[in-house]
Amino acid sequence: MEFYEWLQNGDADLTGLNYAVFGLGNKTYEHYNKVAIYIDKRLEELGATRVFDLGLGDDDANIEDDFITWKDKFWPVVCEHFGIESTGEDISIRQYRLQEFDEIPDRVYTGEMARLHSLRNQRPPYDAKNPFLAKIKVNRELHKTGDRSCMHIEFDIEASKMRYDAGDHLAVYPVNSSQLVEKIGKYCSKDLNTVFTLINTDEESSKKHPFPCPCTYRTALTHYLDITQNPRTHVLKELAEYCTDPAEKEKLKLMASTSPEGKALYQKWIINDNRNIVHILEDMPSCQPALDHLSELLPRLQPRYYSISSSPKLYPNTVHITAVVVEYTTPTGRQNKGVATTWLSKKIPKEGEELPTAPIFIRKSQFRLPTKPQTPIIMIGPGTGLAPFRGFIQERDNSKEEGKAVGDTILYFGCRKKSEDFLYEDELLAYENKGLLKLHLAFSRDQPQKVYVSHLLEKESDEVWKVIGENNGHLYICGDAKSMAADVRNIVLKIIQEKGQMTEQQAQAFLKKMETQKRMSADVWS
Ligand SMILES: Cc1cc2nc3c(=O)[nH]c(=O)nc-3n(C[C@H](O)[C@H](O)[C@H](O)COP(=O)(O)OP(=O)(O)OC[C@H]3O[C@@H](n4cnc5c(N)ncnc54)[C@H](O)[C@@H]3O)c2cc1C
Ligand SMILES: Cc1cc2nc3c(=O)[nH]c(=O)nc-3n(C[C@H](O)[C@H](O)[C@H](O)COP(=O)(O)O)c2cc1C
Structure with a gap:
């Protein structure tokens, strides 16, 4: 925002600045990639030199493909612009350096988002970095019959001092299925109790670690990494290096390539067949990646958002959500289960037992009732x-x-x-x-x-x-x-x-x- 406003309001002379812009957007939005389009134009107006044409990524289609196609044309132009000779080799450099611990260090993260022990020693204000561990008071089925399930869940926020309005969203930090986590440990032949840290090799970067470190591999796979999305092509490219079977290696390399054949195979084998990292390792037994490398490659596990289904006028101390349990069979006959909804579906309060909990925070929205109740x-x-x-x-x-x-x-x-x-x-x-x-x-x-x-x-x-x-x-x-x-x-x-x-x-x-x-x-x- 600050950068955008500075560009918009300021009259800086950017002569001498070389730039290229690639925007991450989604065509289902009315203002498709508006910020990228604006920045590309504005930098030129302020005197900067556009080294390469604006690229636009569409997350509704295949945003990674958009980027790679753009990037492949971008590099030769950059090399020519700066008089650099390219070796033509596509080497990959690790962003993080691994450190494993023989003795367990004092400070080990166990699923916190930022502050160590923040889920045990709770301190307001609560937000995305410091979620509130809410008790689940009610979790009941809303469907009367049928094989699908929709949950009505009530989270207790009384002790949190969090406030909400009707129309806001509740964010829930889920955890991955322990079965999937254990499978990854097995396929990578790694003891998941090992404590490790990934340290950014760029010492000046503000992001020292890809997720809270040190932690065990089990914690990383359970709380911090997305292990159920279809992996992006750059992950497949790295996985290929770990295959001992040449056929598996070639297949992964092909899917990671930008050739029409490779793109079609990626679309079929990964997207249409809906394979996640566990399925890939299962179907390519010779591929045994180093788990620290895989931990660097996989994206972060994101919180799930739910439209709050209660009003604070009636329920100031609880937040309600209405969530459908995601479960479906993939074309390879596998049963895929939604991370958050499956996890929540097991959190049912029981008589005489402590209430189940989940880390949550509230996100304000623009979805609001009219100020006057007379308005229809x-x-x-x-x-x-x-x-x-x-x-x-x-x-x-x-x-x-x-x-x-x-x-x-x-x-x-x-x-x-x-x-x-x-x-x-x-x-x-x-x-x-x-x-x-x-x-x-x-x-x-x-x-x-x-x-x-x-x-x-x-x-x-x-x-x-x-x-x-x-x-x-x-x-x-x-x-x-x-x-x-x-x-x-x-x-x-x-x-x-x-x-x-x-x-x-x-x-x-x-x-x-x-x-x-x-x-x-x-x-x-x-
Ligand atoms: C602003 C906002 C408000 C929302 N409000 C609600 C709400 O009120 N109630 C609610 O239930 N959800 C709501 N959602 C959706 C919710 O955030 C989650 O995406 C949803 O609960 C699934 O999460 P999950 O972790 O269980 O599934 P995930 O593990 O994230 O899996 C979901 C993914 O699985 C895939 N998938 C699902 N079904 C199939 C299928 N049949 N075939 C193939 N692939 C499939 C899709 O790629 C889907 O994105 C909202 C989302 C947003 C952004
Ligand atoms: C709240 C919200 C608002 C968005 N607004 C726009 C938008 O105005 N224009 C656009 O092109 N994409 C928009 N997007 C889409 C994202 O820019 C695009 O999907 C991007 O790849 C998201 O990456 P991320 O999910 O990793 O943040 C929006 C996404 C969200 C969640």
Whole structure:
């Protein structure tokens, strides 16, 4: 931010500065790679010399491929620009130096994000570097039947002094499955109890270690490293060096190459077949990487975010989430399980036992109810997209109980079957019966033809227009980013066009204005 503002506001003379920009973005966002595009242009305006054309990476497709394709053209141009001769060799240099300990040192990390023992000696304020170890008071199943599972979880935050608003996100730091961790230890022939440190060879770097060190290999694999993503091609390239079987080595090298054949194989064998690092080591028995090197190569395990499904007006001391358990079979017949949701699904409070815990923090969001409760709202949230709206509805109900005038509160919810996955059915029907909530329900599999929330919206175009066109109301979308959010947006556009008698362009401008006025917001994920 500081750099961006400095570039934007300042009038520095950057003559003599050579630069090239590659942006990390995602095409599903409206402002695709906007910052990279701006910086590339602005540096030139300030007198710097662009050594190579701007590159843009799209995380919705294959961002690593975008980068490698760009990088392959970037180097020859850089060499020519600076009069450097390239050897043509592609050598890899380790960023970190290994130190292993025969005797266990005093300070050994066991899963903390920053401060040693921070999970044992808890000290506010709590944030991403210093998560709060919250007790799980409730963890119950929301689906009535069927083989899928959706959890309602309540985290106790009373002792944390953390505050939240309806619409905020809860971040959870999960841990990896111990079975997968042990398998990696076995395939790398390493004692996972060994304590090690990785030290940056660049002594001036502000990042001394890739994750909190020293720790055991087991801690690194359990808490700090992502071992279930599809590995990027640069990891495969390094793995190839550890293969003793020439066929396996060649296959890995090919997948790491930028040739069309290599890219196609990577797409098929890694992405489509959905192999993670454990599957690769399983299917390539001659590949036995050094575990310290693998620890340097794998990305960091990220916290998972959940839309908070409660309101602090009703629940100041607990934060609720509504999470679907991820589990699926891959084309190679393996059972893949979501890291965080599988881990959470086992954290069930039991009578007479200490409550299970999880490290959490709260992330503020822009997803907010209108300041005045009289303002009418439409909420569109099929599946777990319902989550933040449960908090919104609780809040509106609270306003009504306090005697305030509350505007139309309309919810579009959808799921497979009324008898199977209608989340919070009793609560929602009770709000409807008491006259607070108007419900539009789409059960996709309860009749021969599919019915989705977008179909219902289309049918209710008069009501939609009344809220957003005539009464200055708010419209919210939450849930699946890929198809649902785009579908709903298109239908809303159509309604604005028809009911507001506008051209497509005018309708687009109308929606845009709603967004800038925060009358239309989305909380979506894929
Ligand atoms: C802002 C935000 C809010 C969110 N709110 C919620 C919420 O309220 N409720 C909720 O349940 N989730 C929510 N999510 C999603 C949540 O953060 C996690 O991504 C989700 O719970 C899965 O995490 P996991 O660790 O269990 O799975 P992971 O181990 O991360 O695995 C998930 C990955 O597995 C792959 N995958 C999943 N299913 C399949 C399949 N059938 N076939 C092939 N590959 C598959 C996909 O690549 C997916 O990204 C939200 C995400 C964001 C960014
Ligand atoms: C909260 C959030 C906002 C984002 N906004 C944009 C955006 O405006 N434009 C864009 O091109 N990508 C956007 N992205 C996508 C990221 O820039 C892109 O996916 C990137 O590769 C993410 O890398 P990371 O997940 O390692 O942080 C956004 C991602 C997140 C999570």
